[in-house]
Amino acid sequence: MxxxxxxxxxxxxxxxxxxxxxxxxxxxxxxxxxxxxxxxxxxxxxxxxxxxxxxxxxxxxxxxxxxxxxxxxxxxxxxxxIARSFQITSILKDFTCQENVALAVQAHFGHSFNIWKPVASETNIQNRAISVLDSIGMSEHCDTIAGELAHGEQRQLELAIALAMDPxxxxxxxxxxxxxxxxxxxxxxxxxxxxxxxxxxxxxxxxxxxxxxxxxxxxxxxxxxxxxxxxxxxxxxxxxxxxxxxxx
Amino acid sequence: MLSLDNLQNRRKVLGVLVIGLCALAPVAANLLDEPYYINLFARLMIWAIAAISLNLILGYGGMISFGHSLYLGIGAYTVGIFAYYDINNFYIQLVAALMAGFCVALVFGSICLRTRGVYFIMITMALTQMIYFLSISIEEFGSDDGLIIYVRSELGTDLISFDNPIHRYYVIFLVMIACLYFSHRLIHSRFGYVIRAAKSNETRMEVLGYPTFRYRLACFVIAGVMCTVAGVLSANVEKFVSPDIMHWTRSGELIFMVVLGGMASMMGPITGALVFWLLSEFFARITEHWHLIFGPFLILVVLLSPRGIDGLLALKRSAND
CATH class of the missing domain: 3.40.50.300 (P-loop containing nucleotide triphosphate hydrolases)
Known part of the structure; x- marks a missing residue:
């Protein structure tokens, strides 16, 4: 069973x-x-x-x-x-890959009503985002604007975002x-x-x-x-x- | 040495120029023996504060509020009404205004944010017009003639006074800088990222686990409260408040300032307010029907550079590359 x-x-x-x-x-x-x-x-x-x-x-x-x-x-x-990826790529195109993934991580790291502390300085979120990108082989793209990635890479990022939620x-x-x-x-x-x-x-x-x-x-x-x-x-x-x- | 080939540097230069202009305007006014310019620039900075707050929801959050002048009205009327009852303490007035702004933004926001697109624009405008007509109908507070404020807010110290135009000017200047810094912190925080991301893809954010309504509502309230401060300052410059301050055309002007300066850019609202005023002065000198030129001009700006003046800065780079 x-x-x-x-x-x-x-x-x-x-x-x-x-x-x-x-x-x-x-x-x-x-x-x-x-x-x-x-x-x-x-x-x-x-x-x-x-x-x-x-x-x-x-x-x-x-x-x-x-x-x-x-x-x-x-x-x-x-x-x-439950984490879901989309058929039509729905990454945030104006954000970097790391920011895209960090947003997914952040959603599961308590509330996001902190309006003062820069998210870039929240090392636990950023480190997790980097390690997820690394695991999918995209570590060199951390600072790349998502919209500038090739299609295949955008699909990969889409997957990375879902994984970052640790579902x-x-x-x-x-x-x-x-x-x-x-x-x-x-x-x-x-x-x-x-x-x-x-x-x-x-x-x-x-x-x-x-x-x-x-x-x-x-x-x-x-x-x-x-x-x-x-x-x-x-x-x-x-x-x-x-x-x-x-x-x- | 700063290289102007870099967009970030160009933004910095523009920022320093605009803030420097605001910082030194009273000095220049005194040198030119034109004290009139002090109040004019003070008014400009009040617009800028309102535009900074609108930029939070309009530029960063994608919420096109056509009723943002309501909060100018709430701030100004709070001072006016308290002064009418001889309560002139600035801090009491300020706290009351902030609370009023907070409550109204919370209630109106939770109604408006259930709608999207054109409906959002229309309902923000309708709710503001409702309060506009309310202010017209209360005869006690001057109805459409407005309310004269005989005594400016008292700061409780002999060192600075709102009656001194220079003091007043620099209080407003500092508030503007504070609002700028606050919005800079906000958009780079966790909260800011959620707001900006929800603008570009709300479904995605819901699926990631963000109840976007709450975040957008919080942002709407923050913007409303910040704009209320601009209203409080406005009452102290003008010693007068009338329903006109929250007429829907005022909200429209605020939107123009944000769009002109560049939505979702830090310095956009201030440059937008400055350029908006310069242009309206300029066109008003050419003809009495200056709105006829001004309107098409604004449409042209939006068509040619959707990201306003900030967008022009970015444009120059690609031309150079």
């Missing part, structure tokens, strides 16, 4: 007449990498927006770490240990989106290394990455979860093949 970190039960969300999340029930177990795949427009991003609290759910329950979080707003969920659950929305082959390989290796430390729910279109990394895979089509299981199960599932993988 493994522990379930994130439990989603009968979750719904509709936009106008469109059911973006249709009665989704899903468990993410402690320590696993759980991949969420599905064609474009399947509602994957909507689902993780509901998990991170950016979108309110119409109905259903979300439980995290044994506590119901359905009614909690995004900041509260974040403080409980229990890392929710990644297409961490490899728009990355070249080399950069992708680097990030896949890096994510492998995170396997022991974090529980990860990841959306990804790169099937090589998904089948290399994931312990379990869930497939979403038109807002519904049509299958969930080990990579081998998913590869062999006829429903999935026809809906998603069946093109070749």
């Amino acid at each position: 493994t522990d379930v970190l994130l439990r989603i039960k009968d979750l719904n969300k509709s936009f106008g007449g469109v059911l973006a999340t249709d009665n989704v029930t899903l468990d993410v177990e402690q320590g696993e990498i759980h991949a969420l795949i599905g064609p474009n427009g399947a509602g994957k991003t909507t689902l993780i927006s509901q998990i991170s609290g950016i979108l309110e759910s119409d109905s259903g329950e979300i439980e995290f770490d044994g506590k119901p979080i359905t009614r909690l707003k995004a900041p509260a969920r974040s403080l409980m240990g 229990k659950l890392l929710v990644l929305d297409e961490p490899l989106a728009g990355m070249g082959r080399l950069d992708s390989a680097k990030i896949i290796e890096f994510l492998k290394g995170l396997k022991q430390k974090f529980t990860i729910l990841v959306i990804e279109h790169d099937m090589d990455a998904v089948f290399t990394l994931a312990d379990r895979i869930s497939v979403m089509v038109y807002g519904r979860l049509i299958a969930s299981g080990s990579p081998d199960d998913i590869r062999g599932d006829s429903l999935v093949r026809s809906a998603y993988l069946g093109k070749d």
Whole structure:
């Protein structure tokens, strides 16, 4: 019996007449990498927006770490240990990489109503930010303005920001989106290394990455979860093949 | 030797020039035998303080308040009303004004900050206009004729007095420097980073774990209270307060000053206030209908240099490179 970190039960969300999340029930177990795949427009991003609290759910329950979080707003969920990265890079482009990461660290270092002490002099925050950037191989970019980074590096920074929150659950929305082959390989290796430390729910279109990394895979089509299981199960599932993988 | 090729250095030079001008204006006025300029510059610095406070929410926080002159009014009317009841102690007046500014900013902020964009602009303006009309309707305090203040605030010491124009001037000057220093500390603090980051990406900040509403509200209140101080000083320069001080066009002028000087730049509000006044004087000499020229001019500035004068400083660098 493994522990379930994130439990989603009968979750719904509709936009106008469109059911973006249709009665989704899903468990993410402690320590696993759980991949969420599905064609474009399947509602994957909507689902993780509901998990991170950016979108309110119409109905259903979300439980995290044994506590119901359905009614909690995004900041509260974040403080409980859910970190989310974005598909469309949403780093703060006018800030340096270190400032970007430091803001994530700072959020989990007590309140930020100190209006007097320069944040640059808060060594515990800065040191942690530097070590996170270092761990992802970006230490030479500490003082680089984030907007001036190459696309692949911006994606890396996006990941660094999520990691800096030291989360229990890392929710990644297409961490490899728009990355070249080399950069992708680097990030896949890096994510492998995170396997022991974090529980990860990841959306990804790169099937090589998904089948290399994931312990379990869930497939979403038109807002519904049509299958969930080990990579081998998913590869062999006829429903999935026809809906998603069946093109070749 | 400072190299002007560097943006930071150019900013420093501009800062020293502007602050030096403010510091020495009374000396120059005496040399030129034009004491009129002392009050004029005092007024300018009061605008600058109000603009510094607006820059905190508008420039750094991205909250376009079209009602910031309300806090000038609260500060000035507090002094006026206390003086009306013969309570002339500066410190009592100041504390009362700050408390009033605090409470109003807290209540209005928590209403306005639930909206975004154009709605925020409109509701800040509407709430300020509400208080504007309230001040017009109270006959006891002069309604739209305004309230004459017979006795300036008493500082409780013989050394400095608001009745002495030079003393008054340097008190205002020091308050302006203090506000500048305070906002410098604020924007580099943890709080400042949260405010600036929430301006560029609020969703991101929520997901990071920041309840952004609280931080924005705190910033809104800080800006309101700082502007209240400008109002208190204004009442002591003018010995008069009228509803005009919080008319929505005043709020608009404050926005122009911030935009002209350069949003989210340290010296922006002060240079903005200075240039705004110089230009309005200049255009007013050309024609009576100077607003007709001034308006398009401001639009031109925003189009050509969205970051105002501070943006021009940065522009020169890229031309040189």
